[in-house]
Every structure is written in structure tokens, then in C-alpha cells.
Amino acid sequence: MTQERNYTPNTGGDRSIHLVGHVGRVVGCCRDLLGGCVRALAGSGGHCCGQPEGSVMGCTGGSVIALAGNPNTGKSTIFNALTGSHQHVGNWPGKTVEQKAGILKHDGQEIVVVDLPGTYSLSACSLEEQIARDFIVKAHPRVVVNVLDSTNLERNLYLTAQILEIGVPMIIVLNMRDLAEARGITIDIHRLAQQLYNTPVISVAASREQGLAELKQTIATFMTPQPQVACRLDLVA
Amino acid sequence: MSSTTQQMTLDQVPVGKPVTVVRVGGEKVTRRRLLDMGLVSGETVIVQGVAPLGDPINILVKSYSLALRKREACQITVEVQV
Amino acid sequence: MSTTHMSVPTSPSSIRYDHALEAEITRLSTAITQVSELRSMYRPRWLAIQLLEGDEQLLAEVQSLPAAEAVLRTLDASSAHLRELFGEDVDVLLTDQRYSFVNSLARDVLTHPAERRRTLSEKIDRVVTNRVLSIPIFLALMWIVFKVTTDVVSPFVDWIDGVITGPFTNWVVALVGVVGLSGTWFESLLVDGVIAGVGGVLVFVPVLMSLYLALAILEDSGYMARAAFVMDRLMHTLGLHGKSFLPMIVGFGCTVPAIYATRTLDNEKDRILTGLLVPFMSCSARLPVYILLAAIFFPEHAGLVIFGLYLLGIVTAVLLGFLLKHTLFKSQTHVPFIMELPPYRVPTLKAIWKQMWERTASFVQKAWTVIMVASVVLWFLMAIPLRGSGTFANTELDNSAFAMVSRSIAPVFAPLGFGNWEATGSLVTGFVAKEVIISTTAQIYAMDAAAVETEAATFAGELAAIATSFVDATVETLKAIPLIIGINLFPEEAEAEPSSLMIAMRDNFAASSGGHGALAALAFMVFVLLYTPCMVATAAARHEFGNKWMWVSIVGQLVLAWVAALVVFQGGLLLGLG
Numbered sequence: 001m002t003q004e005r006n007y008t009p010n011t012g013g014d015r016s017i018h019l020v021g022h023v024g025r026v027v028g029c030c031r032d033l034l035g036g037c038v039r040a041l042a043g044s045g046g047h048c049c050g051q052p053e054g055s056v057m058g059c060t061g062g063s064v065i066a067l068a069g070n071p072n073t074g075k076s077t078i079f080n081a082l083t084g085s086h087q088h089v090g091n092w093p094g095k096t097v098e099q100k101a102g103i104l105k106h107d108g109q110e111i112v113v114v115d116l117p118g119t120y121s122l123s124a125c126s127l128e129e130q131i132a133r134d135f136i137v138k139a140h141p142r143v144v145v146n147v148l149d150s151t152n153l154e155r156n157l158y159l160t161a162q163i164l165e166i167g168v169p170m171i172i173v174l175n176m177r178d179l180a181e182a183r184g185i186t187i188d189i190h191r192l193a194q195q196l197y198n199t200p201v202i203s204v205a206a207s208r209e210q211g212l213a214e215l216k217q218t219i220a221t222f223m224t225p226q227p228q229v230a231c232r233l234d235l236v237a
Numbered sequence: 238m239s240s241t242t243q244q245m246t247l248d249q250v251p252v253g254k255p256v257t258v259v260r261v262g263g264e265k266v267t268r269r270r271l272l273d274m275g276l277v278s279g280e281t282v283i284v285q286g287v288a289p290l291g292d293p294i295n296i297l298v299k300s301y302s303l304a305l306r307k308r309e310a311c312q313i314t315v316e317v318q319v
Numbered sequence: 320m321s322t323t324h325m326s327v328p329t330s331p332s333s334i335r336y337d338h339a340l341e342a343e344i345t346r347l348s349t350a351i352t353q354v355s356e357l358r359s360m361y362r363p364r365w366l367a368i369q370l371l372e373g374d375e376q377l378l379a380e381v382q383s384l385p386a387a388e389a390v391l392r393t394l395d396a397s398s399a400h401l402r403e404l405f406g407e408d409v410d411v412l413l414t415d416q417r418y419s420f421v422n423s424l425a426r427d428v429l430t431h432p433a434e435r436r437r438t439l440s441e442k443i444d445r446v447v448t449n450r451v452l453s454i455p456i457f458l459a460l461m462w463i464v465f466k467v468t469t470d471v472v473s474p475f476v477d478w479i480d481g482v483i484t485g486p487f488t489n490w491v492v493a494l495v496g497v498v499g500l501s502g503t504w505f506e507s508l509l510v511d512g513v514i515a516g517v518g519g520v521l522v523f524v525p526v527l528m529s530l531y532l533a534l535a536i537l538e539d540s541g542y543m544a545r546a547a548f549v550m551d552r553l554m555h556t557l558g559l560h561g562k563s564f565l566p567m568i569v570g571f572g573c574t575v576p577a578i579y580a581t582r583t584l585d586n587e588k589d590r591i592l593t594g595l596l597v598p599f600m601s602c603s604a605r606l607p608v609y610i611l612l613a614a615i616f617f618p619e620h621a622g623l624v625i626f627g628l629y630l631l632g633i634v635t636a637v638l639l640g641f642l643l644k645h646t647l648f649k650s651q652t653h654v655p656f657i658m659e660l661p662p663y664r665v666p667t668l669k670a671i672w673k674q675m676w677e678r679t680a681s682f683v684q685k686a687w688t689v690i691m692v693a694s695v696v697l698w699f700l701m702a703i704p705l706r707g708s709g710t711f712a713n714t715e716l717d718n719s720a721f722a723m724v725s726r727s728i729a730p731v732f733a734p735l736g737f738g739n740w741e742a743t744g745s746l747v748t749g750f751v752a753k754e755v756i757i758s759t760t761a762q763i764y765a766m767d768a769a770a771v772e773t774e775a776a777t778f779a780g781e782l783a784a785i786a787t788s789f790v791d792a793t794v795e796t797l798k799a800i801p802l803i804i805g806i807n808l809f810p811e812e813a814e815a816e817p818s819s820l821m822i823a824m825r826d827n828f829a830a831s832s833g834g835h836g837a838l839a840a841l842a843f844m845v846f847v848l849l850y851t852p853c854m855v856a857t858a859a860a861r862h863e864f865g866n867k868w869m870w871v872s873i874v875g876q877l878v879l880a881w882v883a884a885l886v887v888f889q890g891g892l893l894l895g896l897g
Contacts, residue, residue, distance in 0.1 A: 072541070072661035077670065098579075120659075121273035124376055125266055137361065151662070153429055154299040155275050157421040165333050167362040184432035192428040207667050261411070265373070267655040272414040274657060280418075285441065289453045290552030293561070293656060295444065300435075302444065302660035304548045306555070309655050 063111040063223050065104075066135055068163060069147035070156050071118035074175045077206040078147055079115045082216065092131050099131075106216050109223055114141070120155070122162040136166055143169040143222040145215075150180035150187060150203065164196065171218055172196065174203040177211070243319050248294065248310035250284050256315035257281055263312035275299040276313060333364060334420040339404050340412065343397035344368055350393040354386050370394050371401070372410045440662040444545070448660075453549045460542070461568070464533040475525035483518045504712030508698055515761070516694025521683075526603055528679045530572040535674040539666030548660060557637050558644025560584055561656060563593040567636070570600030571629075574856040576678065577602075578863055586654040591864050592643055595872055598852045599636040601629050604753035608847050611757060615821045616828070616840040624841070628848050635849060635879070697721065697748055697759060716763060735846065735881070736839030736888040739831035741824075746846065753853055761820060832888070838896060842888035850880035 067082075069075040080087075083102025092099045100115040116135055117128035124130040136144055144163055148156040153174075163170055174180075174187060193201040200218050204211030250256050258280045261271050275298050276282070283297040293306040335341065347367035351357050357366060369377050371394070381387045381394075401409050447456055491514060495506045537543050543565055547554075551561025562584050570577035577597040584590045601609075609628055613621035700721035704714030716722055725744035732738045732746075741763050749756040825836060832839030851857060851873050861869035 071659065077667070080670075080673070123269055123273055123372075124374055125269050125273070130376065137365075152299070152301050154422065154425045155301055157424060158273065158275065158418060161334055161417050161421055165368060166365050167333070183436075183438070186430040188428045188430075192424070195424050195427060263655075265410075267657075269410060269414075270655055270657050272411060272418075274659075275418065277415045277418045286444065286448055287450065288448065288548055288552055289450045290549075292552045292555070293548060295448060295548065295660060297441070301662075302440070304544070304551070304561075304656070304658045304660050306551070306656040309657060 063109065064139065064141050065111055065113055065219060065222070066139075066141040066144045067113060067115045067147060068132055068136065068144050068159065069118060069173075070120050070149065070159060073118070073147045073149040073156065074206045075115065075118055075147045078145075078173065078175065078204070078212075078215075079113065081206055081209065081212050082219075083113050104216065104219065106220050109220065111142075111219065111223060114139075119159065121159060122166075133166075136163065136168055141168065143171055143219065145171045145173055145219065147173045147175050150174045150176045151183060151185060153187065160196070164199075169222055170196075170199050171215070171222070172199055172201040173215060174201065175206050177203040178205040178208060241319050242316045244314055244316055246311045247282065247284070247296070247313040247315050248307040250282075250315060250317065252284050252286060254317060255281055255283050256317050258313060259316050260314040261312060262314070263309070267309060267312060271305075271309065271313065274303055282313075282315065334417055336413065336416045339401065340371075340409075340416070343371065343401055347371065347390070347393050347397050350390045351387075354384065354390060356384055357381065357387060357390070368413065371397060372413050373408070438662065440541070440660075443663050444660065447542070447545055448548055453545075457546055457549050460537070460546075464530070464537070464568075464571075467529050467533055476522050479521050479524065480518070483514065483521060488514055504702065507702070507712050508695070512695045512698030513691065516691045517687075524679060524683060527572065528675050530603060531675040531678045532671060534569065534572070535671040536666055539664065539670055539674075541661045541663045544658060544660050547658065551656060555656070557640045558648070559593060559596075559640055560586075560589050560654070561658065563589065563596075566593050566597050567600050570597040570602060572603050574598050574600070574602045574852040575859045578856060578859040581863065588648050589654060591868055592640065592648050594860060594864055595643065595868070595875070596636040596640050598856060598872070598876060599632045599639070599849060601632045601848055602753065602852055604853070605847055607757050608749075608753065609844050611760075611821075612824075612840045612844055615825050616837040624844070628844055631845065631883075632848050635883070639879075693748060700724065701763075731881075732846075732884075733831075734889065735842045735884040736832035736835060737828060737843045737846075739827055741827050742831065742843060746850070749847065750851055750854065753847070756847065760824070835888075835892065838888055838891040841891070842884040845887050846880045846884040848880075849876060849883055851876045 067075055067079055079100065079102065082104045084105075086105070087100060087102035089098060089100050098117075102113050102115070104111040104113050114135065116132040119126070119129045119132050122129055122133040122136070124133050135141070146160050146163055148160065160170075160172065172192070174189065177187075180187065187203065189201040189203055193199055202211055202215050202218055204215060206212065244259060247256070258276055258278050260278060261268050261276055263271070280298060284294055285297050285302060286295045288294070288304075293304045294310055295302055295304050296310075297303075336344065344364060344367045347370060348363035351361070351363040351366050357363070366377065366381075370381065370390075378394075381390055398409060401412070405412055446452055488510065491509055492501075492506065495501055495503075495509060500506055537546070546568070547561035547564050550564045554561050554563050563581075566577045566580040569580045574597055577600065578594050581590045581593045581597065584593060606625070609625045610621070613624045617624045701716055701719045702712040702714065703720040704710065704718050705720050705723050707715055707718035709715055709718055721744060722740050725740040725747060728747065729738045729740045729743040732743055737743070741760070744763060745756045745759045748759040828839045828843070829836035857869055857873060860872050864872075
């Protein structure tokens with residue numbers, strides 16, 4: 001499989017779509033669903049917040065991961081923490097929904113991180129849900145990083161259940177663990193991993209930059225070329 | 238559970254009274270959204286407040302706050318302990 | 320600690336539904352497995368569940384495959400069977416059971432404190448969404464945003480002006496001198512065209528940064544959702560969604576991000592309608608126009624006039640929204656309002672900075688090219704002599720191509736009281752971007768001044784003096800830009816010492832309106848408020864809503880602006896005002 005990517009560096013805001021879509025005009029980052037290939041088609045003429053085409057950031061084959069989660073779970077913070085300044089903001093092809101993609105550099109690997117629209121569900125009732133679902137189902141990301149708000153697992157886990165049903169490899173990120181702790185909420189992450197068929201579970205506090213190294217490490221384990229280690233974990237008690 | 242229960246729609250529930258969701262009706266898209274947001278049968282809901290102009294309402298469900306218009310709330314049948 | 324391996328895609332990692340459901344899921348997924356197109360694309364079990372849930376998109380996909388006929392038959396049979404068993408629709412059943420899986424999972428792994436305390440967010444909401452306090456709080460916050468973006472940033476604006484007009488211009492002029500082009504049209508192009516344009520963009524940087532700062536705080540703190548909650552009833556009555564409020568607020572900053580902010584809305588009709596109304600929210604680029612004109616014509620009541628204009632924009636949007644909602648945008652399907660009120664959070668500095676910086680940077684990038692091109696094109700139009708004895712780059716503006724173009728359009732505005740070519744010219748450039756109205760105005764009058772000085776020098780017959788006075792004049796041009804901003808932000812100071820620009824404009828409006836300068840200026844401001852925000856906003860509208868809606872938007876705004884300005888001017892005359 002050949003991969004072709006050309007990324008324009010970050011230029012736009014990092015807000016998820018429900019916030020101000022800044023002045024972005026880049027119809028960028030068009031993703032060929034079937035090929036699982038992420039391509040940045042910068043420009044569509046006119047004024048644009050994007051850089052001119054051509055600044056290519058190479059990226060080694062097939063390593064696309066997706067970030068999924070409810071709105072307001074700190075998904076953006078995690079996306080920023082993972083990709084730093086290697087971001088590209090554009091639109092989902094033909095859609096009025098903002099697409100953000102970035103590159104996570106880890107141990108010499110370059111992993112494309114696609115930030116899916118924040119959704120509560122994958123029912124395809126709204127445009128955002130449809131986009132998120134289509135990407136997970138059709139683009140075959142190596143792993144879906146599902147970001148949850150630790151203070152509200154009861155609702156956040158619904159999306160997790162839906163991703164689980166799709167049958168893609170998944171990493172569960174329990175964000176805002178500091179807030180949960182402050183509120184006296186404890187989560188048995190080993191148990192959670194077990195109950196979710198040994199999905200890796202990592203608790204982080206992204207705004208305090210806690211647990212991110214472990215997250216990167218875990219993502220990297222999904223990047224190894226051998227398919228049988230696609231879902232390694234070391235969290236089972 | 239010796240006390241009697243009474244059914245009503247969520248838009249008629251007074252502020253602060255815990256109620257249990259019995260059924261969610263309405264058009265397909267509305268119903269689907271409400272279900273996805275956790276308003277499934279058996280769920281406990283509390284109306285936390287009403288917007289200054291009388292609509293929408295703010296409810297607590299699954300320990301988070303959700304705003305919905307009375308038009309949506311009236312699709313949700315709930316049970317109240319009397 | 321142990322390590323486990325699992326073969327992911329085929330693992331049965333899924334929720335188990337109850338018996339009857341599982342039986343139908345299995346039956347349907349077996350049928351799906353027979354269809355290679357589906358098998359290779361989807362996990363059969365997942366697809367089976369989606370189809371039973373009534374997913375229209377996937378159903379259409381299956382229906383388009385001739386080979387999948389058996390799947391459809393099985394689906395019909397299964398759905399019928401399940402309906403028979405449970406009465407309820409299957410999607411309710413599946414969601415219910417998925418949630419009971421989630422609930423039992425949560426019960427299993429979660430330990431809550433014994434007593435559920437009221438969270439801080441809930442406490443804050445008791446005040447912020449309170450029936451009595453919520454609207455005052457909302458209005459107070461909007462007022463703060465407004466004040467911060469207008470008054471608070473003024474020193475920064477001054478500083479940027481100082482840098483551009485002082486050292487930067489001197490440096491460019493010196494550089495031009497070094498290459499021996501001092502006093503040529505090239506220098507004029509650079510100083511009057513390019514640097515004037517650059518200045519026009521950069522002075523907005525602090526304004527926009529403060530706006531985006533405020534927005535980022537409102538958004539990241541969780542207040543924006545409350546604003547939508549508080550305002551929904553009102554917005555709903557106007558035919559809009561509570562979420563329409565956000566783009567509207569953003570519209571006070573800049574129409575372009577506001578148009579993109581309509582993406583928040585789930586329903587396309589709501590999105591387009593909001594997108595059509597957003598331009599009437601007076602954007603920050605229009606503010607300098609009001610401030611300048613208000614300072615000239617209504618020095619005593621400048622604040623009131625400006626506030627009135629903002630209000631007029633809102634009222635227009637409200638009335639138009641109501642009208643459109645009951646005509647063109649009559650919706651056949653009901654769009655639910657179901658919105659989370661996220662917990663309040665202290666926004667992180669990093670996130671706020673990032674948003675503020677990136678949004679502002681993207682504005683600069685956008686404005687840079689557009690305004691630079693506009694500025695340079697404008698300079699050329701002004702430099703080309705179409706009559707009189709002037710030569711290229713040395714013609715009286717009155718004789719320039721720009722004046723000709725503007726003059727031919729001007730009669731359209733005669734009934735509105737500002738049928739002079741200067742006002743028309745600035746409106747023409749205002750279509751490119753509102754930021755340009757002021758810089759054009761400055762250019763129009765400053766170039767007049769330059770021409771006069773040059774003439775005087777020629778009369779004296781001293782070539783050296785021509786060069787010197789030319790440089791002086793161009794420096795004066797650039798000095799006019801900070802003066803405008805100075806007027807913007809310190810109208811009191813400006814009042815104390817009316818600039819030559821202000822005097823020229825006062826005379827001009829008075830002349831074109833038969834002595835009713837103030838009324839004409841008011842009509843002009845109303846026109847500026849209501850007509851097409853800018854080229855960039857137009858492009859954004861096209862991007863978001865397509866060509867058709869872009870044209871609807873442009874034509875609608877022009878007609879509306881013209882009619883409203885006509886009503887203001889003629890109505891004012893009838894009432895004996897001005």
C-alpha cells in the first residue's frame with residue numbers, strides 16, 4: 001500500500017466544529033476513504049487561512065489513527081498534546097464540518113492523527129456523527145483513541161460501546177482524572193479494560209500533561225507492522 | 238416502593254423532583270437523539286431549572302446537565318413518586 | 320502484570336443483546352456474510368445491528384447492491400418479527416440494551432462518593448441560568464466583550480500604528496532612496512498603496528486578538544452553551560436556534576468566522592438562515608467607519624449613534640429572520656434542541672492563547688492578500704489620469720480613473736444623500752473589505768493634499784522641493800491612518816482638534832446632501848451596516864452554502880441597505896431632521 005500525504009502545517013484554530021470555525025477556508029485534508037489515504041488538498045482558491053500547497057510532511061505508511069469522543073472531553077487538548085504544532089485544519093471533503101489532522105512523532109515514527117468531530121453517538125443522525133462513523137468504519141484507522149471524561153463515564157461509555165461494536169482496535173483514554181479524583185470518583189481501570197475485552201485503558205489529565213507519555217507509548221504499540229500485536233496491553237490484573 | 242406513582246411528561250415535572258423515564262416517543266430523529274443522550278427507560282432525571290423565558294429546561298441525567306425544549310421534553314413520559 | 324494478545328477485528332468484543340435480538344442479529348449477519356461487497360467493508364455483526372436499528376444511509380447502500388437482495392429480505396423478516404415480539408421500535412430496544420451494558424459496566428468500575436454533592440457547575444448554573452439573573456449576566460458579559468474589544472485595546476493599536484507609520488515607513492522611504500527611486504511613482508505605490516494597506520490590516524490585530532480572547536474564554540469556560548440556553552426561547556421565537564446565537568455574537572467581531580460558526584447548527588436550513596442573518600451583526604471592521612463619521616457629525620452623541628446602529632443591525636436580522644422562517648425556510652421536519660450544558664471549567668492559558676493567536680493569524684493571512692491587492696489596485700486606479708493634465712501617479716484624484724468609476728455609480732446614492740464620488744468610492748472599496756473604507760477615505764483625502772502640495776512645489780519651480788514635499792505629503796498620508804485609529808479610540812481628543820480629513824469629510828457630505836450632512840452621514844452609516852460585509856465573507860458564504868445562497872445574500876443585502884438608507888435620509892428630511 002502506498003501512502004501519499006502532503007500536509008500543510010498548522011494554520012487554523014484548534015476548536016472543534018461546534019465552536020467558531022475560525023476563518024478557515026482550506027478545503028484541506030481530503031481523505032480517500034477506501035484507500036485509507038490521507039491527502040491534503042490545500043486551497044480552493046481565494047483567501048485562505050492555509051499555507052500554500054506544497055509544504056510536504058512525509059509520513060510513513062499506513063499509520064493513521066483517529067481520535068473520537070464526546071464534545072467537552074478535552075479531546076482537543078489531547079490532540080494538541082499529541083501533534084504539537086504539526087497540524088492541519090481543513091474541511092471534511094464536501095462537508096461543512098471542520099477536519100483536523102496532525103502528525104504525532106514518536107520514536108522516529110510519524111503517525112497521522114485525525115481528530116474526529118466530537119459526538120455523543122455514532123448513530124449517523126447528524127453530519128458529525130456520520131463523518132466520525134464513516135471514518136472509523138471505512139478508513140480503517142490503526143486504532144481509535146476514544147477520549148472519555150472521567151467525571152461522566154455513564155454517558156461517555158455509550159460511544160465506547162458503539163465503537164466496540166464496530167470492531168476496530170481501540171484505546172480508552174480516561175481524561176480529566178484530576179477532576180474525577182477531586183470529586184472522589186474512583187475508576188477501576190483494570191476492571192474496565194477487562195470488561196471491554198482487554199482494550200487498553202489509560203487515565204490522563206491532559207490539561208496537566210499527565211499520562212500523555214503512556215498514551216503515546218500505547219499508540220506506538222498499535223503501529224508495529226505485525227498484525228497479531230495490534231492490540232497489546234499490559235493493564236490486565 | 239409502596240408509594241403510588243403517577244405518569245406525566247417531562248415538561249410538566251416541577252424543578253427538583255426526581256423522576257424515572259418510562260418511555261421516549263416523538264419523531265425518529267428526536268427520539269434517537271434523546272436516547273443517545275442517555276434518556277432511556279429506567280433512567281432517573283431531575284429538572285434543574287427553566288430558562289428565564291420559560292423554555293428550554295435544564296435537566297440532570299446521568300450526572301450531566303442537558304438542555305432541551307419543552308417540545309422535546311413532552312415526548313418523554315416519566316413516572317413520579319407521589 | 321501480564322500481556323495479552325488478541326486478534327482484533329474478528330474478536331467477539333461486543334455487547335450481548337437479549338436472546339431474541341441476538342437471534343435476529345445472527346441471522347442477518349449470516350446473510351450479510353454471503354455478500355462479499357459487504358463482508359469486505361463491514362463487520363457483518365455491526366452492519367446487521369445498524370440495519371436493524373434502521374440506519375438509512377447503510378440501508379441505501381445495501382439496497383444499491385443487487386447481490387444483497389437476500390439481506391434485505393432477511394432484514395424485513397427480522398424487523399417484523401422483532402416488532403411482533405416487543406411492539407416497540409427496534410432502535411429503542413437496542414439503545415436501551417446498549418445503555419444497560421454501559422450502566423452495568425459503570426456500576427462495575429465506578430465508585431462514587433457515598434453522597435452525591437452538588438457539583439460546582441450545578442451551583443454556578445443556579446445563578447447563571449437563574450430566571451432573574453441570567454439575562455442581566457448575559458448582557459453584562461456581552462457588554463464586557465464589547466468594551467474589551469473597543470476601548471481596552473487602544474494602547475496596543477496606537478503602538479502598532481506608531482511602529483508602522485514611524486520607523487517602518489522611514490525605513491522603506493530610506494530604502495527607496497538608496498535605490499534611487501525617491502519621489503517616483505514607485506515610492507508612492509509603496510507608501511500610499513502597500514504600506515497603507517498593511518497598516519489597515521495590522522491595526523486590527525489587537526482588536527481581533529481581544530475579541531478572540533473573549534470568545535475563547537466564553538467558549539472554553541462553558542458559558543457559551545448557557546448563553547444559548549438563556550437565549551434559546553427568544554431565538555426560537557425569531558425562527559432561529561439557541562445555537563444561532565453564537566454565530567451572531569461572533570458576527571460582531573467578524574462576519575467570516577461567524578459564517579463558519581454556523582456549522583454548530585445541525586440542520587442545514589437553520590445553518591443557511593443563520594448565515595444569511597449573520598452579516599447584519601455589525602462586524603468590528605465596520606466600527607471604525609461609524610466612529611469616524613459619528614465623531615465628525617455627532618460629536619455629542621457618538622456613543623448613542625453607534626449603539627443605535629448595532630441595534631438596527633440586530634433588529635434587521637430579527638425581522639428578516641422572522642420573515643424568512645415563515646416563507647422560504649418553512650421547515651417540514653422538526654429540528655430538536657437537545658444540548659449538553661458542559662461543566663464549567665477554568666480555561667487553560669495555553670488553549671486560549673492558541674485560539675487567539677491562530678484565529679488572529681488566519682485573519683491577517685486572509686486580510687493580507689485581499690486588502691493588499693485591493694489597496695494596490697486602488698492606488699493604480701487613483702494613479703491613472705483619465706482627464707486633466709496630470710500624469711501617471713501625479714494626477715488630481717478628481718481626474719483619476721477611480722473618480723470616474725465612482726462618479727458613474729454615485730447617482731445611485733444621490734437619493735440617499737451621499738451621491739458624491741468620494742463616499743461612493745469608499746463604498747466600492749468597502750465591498751472588498753470594510754477595513755478599506757477608512758483607508759480609502761484617508762487615501763482619497765490625503766492624495767488630494769499631496770496633489771496640492773506637489774502643485775505648489777511645481778509652481779515654485781524647485782525640483783528638490785517637489786521631492787521633499789512629496790515625501791512630506793506621503794508621510795502625512797500615513798499619519799492620517801493613526802489619526803483615524805486615534806479618533807476611533809479617543810474621540811474626545813479628536814474632537815479637540817478636528818483633522819483636515821474630518822473637515823474635508825464634513826464639507827463633502829454637506830455638499831452632496833444639500834446641507835443635510837449629518838443626515839446623509841447617518842444614511843451612509845446605515846448603508847455600511849447593512850450592505851455586503853466584504854469579499855471574504857462572501858467567499859465564506861459561497862463555501863458554506865453554495866453559489867445560489869451567496870448571490871441571494873449579496874443582492875438581498877444591497878437592496879436592503881439601499882432601501883434602509885433611503886428611508887433614513889428621506890424620512891429624516893420629511894421629519895425636518897438634520
